[in-house]
Amino acid sequence: MIQVFFQYQFLTYTLYTGLMIGLIAPIIGVFLVVRRLSLISDALSHITLSGIAFSLLLGRHYIFFSTLNPIYMGMIFSVGGALFIEKLRNVYRYYKELAIPIILSAGIGIGVVFISLANGFNNDLFQYLFGSVVAIRQSDFELIRFITVIVIILFILFYKEWFYLSFDEDQAVVSGIPKKTLHVLFIVVVALVIAASMRIVGILLVSSLMTLPVAAAMRWAKGFKQMFFYSIVFAEVSVLLGLISAFHLELAPGGTIVMISVLILLVSILLTKKRTT
């Protein structure tokens, strides 16, 4: 079943890209979930959509953009949106969660306007919304490989600081950890991971790979390090089974990956009934 992924170059790219995303999405997801920021991934994925729509629109008028991978523009929008969320969280100090619906609706609004300007939906856009097994290009693979390396390095370097800030911000600041810099760095990494994952699972389901495996891991993990272990295992299993079944059943991989994640989550809840998290 999986052999076919090694027979065709483009499927091999899809497989490796999927596995890389199955690694970095839950890593970032663990921090997002314990900080109660999991909705940020939804907001950022929608702003990524505007970036992609913008790039597709520009592609109709300028040769340069028609050859450029739209993921770059999506990434720029995503990082911009992330920084804007941070700004908004400071403006509405007592209503911090307000930043998320603002960016989310702004993202869809701008995206829809760009889409209509570009004369409506086409197949390309559909693939961005729900993910695709066959759409991964070499340039996607290379970009996502680069992002994966960056994320892993930052994760190793700043694991202890991000852990401390997530657990107890005041104490972390008192101990001399530079909160602002590390937080902005983190949110930029989130934006990059979202833009990267979108190719496989699609914009509408990006947040699933960051939250569902983490939610399942929470039922099993003893300690923070184990959270990463379980989340990554669950995410990789979902990606692998999801991609294979999507290819053979000709489904959008986003949906199948999410369905398998949900299944893992339900089984985890059933098997760990006693725990309250």
Added chain:
Amino acid sequence: MTKHISPYAIEINNVSFSYGQRNVLQDIHLKIPQGSFLGLVGPNGSGKSTLIKCILGLNTPNKGEIKLFGETVEKFHHWSEIGFVSQKANSFNSGFPATVYEVVSMGLYGKVGLFRFLNKKHKLKVFDAINKVGMGDYIHQNIGELSGGQQQRVFIARALVSDPKLLILDEPTVGVDAKSVKNFYLMLKKLNVENGMTLILVTHDIGAMTEYITDVACLNKCLHFHGGTNEFVENQEEMISSMYGHDVQILTHNHDHDHDHVHDHDDYDHELGRSSS
């Protein structure tokens, strides 16, 4: 490590602080010598926690200056020499997936610094600190599975693991049973006497601890009293009525410590009496 020329752990000069229009602290002068064990007492909303936040650099005073070991807070860099156990420790996100070991390790993160990792020596220190507070049997348990008193001991271990010269505790015994409270005070006394650690304990329950502390400071927006514990006990009635600003009756109960108890109409009963017992 560092040269501490100042005989004072903390010097507060003419500090005022307000939240918007509301004045919380007014013209506070307070010098805390190294090696003392200070009880900082005052009713709810008297600005105790605000003052602590100013000392820790989490709040910036509108007026005045605070020095830590002879250096202004802005220029102070040796934050690992200051241990802090916050009031919030009682209401932290108790579902956070972190083990006792992981939580106590955090106490070393500031000292170890960015881009560096914990080594064997650090790990031994973590084990030491956990054993010191008697939590050795729970080292790989999730923090959320422990009782309030046990969690508090873990947070003390986290504050102690970096060998601080100054330990600040904000209402550390809220939600801890009476028996553990006594052992807890004895442990602090030992740190003060044997290790020469400067301690500040914020509380509204001064009665239970007069036999452990060396100095008392009474705060209610302004500083009403600062002096030795004996002096405070002798003039307790005066102190308390001046601090609360209206008539309060003092009733003497014969509890195990045989300390004065304060009774008011009813609001302050809770704040000065042994509210938890």
